[in-house]
Amino acid sequence: MDRGNLSDLTAFIAVADRLSFRAAASQLGVTPSALSHSMRQLEERLGVRLLNRTTRSVSVTDAGVRLLEQLRPAIDRIAGALEDLNETRQRPMGRLRIYALPLAAAAVIAPIWERFLSTYPDVHLELAVGEAPIDLVANGFDAGIAPRDRAPADMIAVRVMAPMKVAVVGAPAYFARRRPPRTPDDLAQHSCIQFRTVGDGAVLVWTFERNRQSRRVSVNGRVMVNDADLAVRAAVDGLGLAYTIEALAEPFLRSGQLVRVLEDWSPTFEGLFLYYPGHRQVPATLRALIDMIRTNRATPGKSLLKNPFTKV
Structure with missing residues (x-):
């Protein structure tokens, strides 16, 4: 199904629910004439009349009622999926995968992981430790923790440990x-x-x-x-x-x-940085981890020497 059909079916449900093109058009943010045109196109593609309309009223045909009975469960599932997505965007939940140097895991994650998981009970934390640089995205990690020079140039790096x-x-x-x-x-x-x-x-x-x-x-x-x-x-x-x-x-x-x-x-x-792909939207779970790590650390001071514990 193409995007146009899905849009027209959503518009059909809005008209059927309100039995008014004007009310449905207001909900959808379109004009009544544009909505009427979309319904005519949908009926022509399906080869069946879904709505009876006059200048004073709108009603749903028998074929329209049968279509509604099958559409509503699917639309409800789509709405539920979108609501779940919105909840995930706003509330930390799901799996968070972090790749860190052994030193970074011990010095940055271990001191706060009990508090982090207690604060966000719907989060599952996976911490993988290794010395070798890896492709975070290809390996399915949300973020890495290492000295700044280990962070790829196309990723965002935020300090999570003072020098x-x-x-x-x-x-x-x-x-x-x-x-x-x-x-x-x-x-x-x-x-x-x-x-x-x-x-x-x-x-x-x-x-x-x-x-x-x-x-x-x-x-x-x-x-x-x-x-x-x-x-x-x-x-x-x-x-x-x-x-x-x-x-x-x-x-x-x-x-x-x-x-x-x-x-x-x-x-x-030199201190440590958490780095992640430079997407516009930072997942709520990763943002929560960054915030907790940073509040647990002192204000950065002056760095004097390159970290000798993280040579590769």
Whole structure:
């Protein structure tokens, strides 16, 4: 069925319901003469009279009544589908698929997902974690979270995490055996959790900043990981000092499972952005997630260094 037939059938229902071309035309936003012309065309295409009309009244023929009986359920389903679509546009609901770097998933989504799902009980959140850049649209994702330079040029990117401050942390049990470092040079006397970046396989060099001076330190240790969460876990287990970001270390610092050192040497790295296809209408569910993430984050500060945890 072409669009013209559907439009004419909708107009027929309006006339049949009101038994008035003038009232139906007012509802549809057309003139009575244009509506009358549409009904004549519909009757000619169908080869049957649907309406009896005089200058004073309108009535539905037997054929018109039979057609109405079959049309109403279909029109009601269409109206219901449009209402559901409008509800989806206004109220967060349905499935939301996010692709994020492991660091982004842990630092951006994990802190708010319980509150997000409690606030929006009709939302189903799917979070996929990976290091490799992917085509979000081709893979069916609504949005991605990564540093800004990972967002394709044709997508909209919004900041969802302020620049991230580094935290060097260790467990109280570890410091019971070793004196805490006071300068980056002291790390030579410590066991450090080494970090191998996934993209190029390079071992992370620990970078420090103070009084506009930077230091780069190649640390040693018996444990090496390629996941930021594992580095923190290793530190919690007393295996050495971990070089991570505040967002990942914060829960363990609050609980006392970790202790922070070299805070006055801690640099700041570029924050994270959520990016999505540049459509004019942002789905309500994605908009709700963005708003909740942004209200959970501090105001962006000055970024000093490129994030070393997200090389590809």
